[in-house]
Amino acid sequence: xxxxxxxxxxxxxxxxxxxxxxxxxxxxxxxxxxxxxxxxxxxxxxxxxxxxxxxxxxxxxxxxxxxxxxxxxxxxxxxxxxxxxxxxxxxxxxxxxxxxxxxxxxxxxxxxxxxxxxxxxxxxxxxxxxxxxxxxxxxxxxxxxxxxxxxxxxxxxxxxxxxxxxxxxxx
Numbered sequence: 001x002x003x004x005x006x007x008x009x010x011x012x013x014x015x016x017x018x019x020x021x022x023x024x025x026x027x028x029x030x031x032x033x034x035x036x037x038x039x040x041x042x043x044x045x046x047x048x049x050x051x052x053x054x055x056x057x058x059x060x061x062x063x064x065x066x067x068x069x070x071x072x073x074x075x076x077x078x079x080x081x082x083x084x085x086x087x088x089x090x091x092x093x094x095x096x097x098x099x100x101x102x103x104x105x106x107x108x109x110x111x112x113x114x115x116x117x118x119x120x121x122x123x124x125x126x127x128x129x130x131x132x133x134x135x136x137x138x139x140x141x142x143x144x145x146x147x148x149x150x151x152x153x154x155x156x157x158x159x160x161x162x163x164x165x166x167x168x169x170x171x
Contacts (some may be wrong), residue, residue: 012130043138061157065119072166073114076159083158087150094143105139106132110151120167121160126152 085103088095095102113128129152136144 010076065123068118069166070113070115072163073111073118074135075166076114076162077095077107079158079162080110080154083154084147084151087154088143088147091143094146095115096142097139098143100137102136102141104149105141106147109135110155111167118159120163124155124159129155 002151037110042096081103084106088099088103092099109128109132113125118124129148132151133148
């Protein structure tokens with residue numbers, strides 16, 4: 001926090017005496033209005049973008065996530081397929097004979113994401129699940145919103161935890 005001396009920011013460095021009302025008793029003192037001073041606070045945790053230090057600080061503060069692990073991606077894809085098929089089979093009326101085709105589309109997109117982009121907790125994106133919705137609608141398969149939502153909820157509940165367990169076994 002920066003504190004500036006009032007003599008630097010104020011027009012007068014001596015206090016000004018102003019009597020607002022006559023004293024009520026001989027012992028009361030007149031009110032004094034003092035020239036205000038400013039307290040400036042620094043609210044930015046990082047340098048401003050115009051600062052020459054900005055580029056250096058942002059480059060050193062980037063977090064690098066590990067590369068995807070193909071073995072983990074294969075394991076998680078199999079688990080996802082089994083559990084999504086089980087979850088969606090509860091809604092047979094919504095999917096009819098197309099249940100396997102819906103699950104296959106979701107599994108293919110999820111597997112591609114795990115193999116190419118997922119690098120651990122903090123890297124689970126919504127993109128593959130919106131891709132599932134779009135692909136299912138494009139192929140005119142039934143229950144697209146239900147399947148995409150179930151896939152997203154499953155991934156939010158299991159993928160990061162499974163990653164942590166997988167990597168704890170490697171140590």
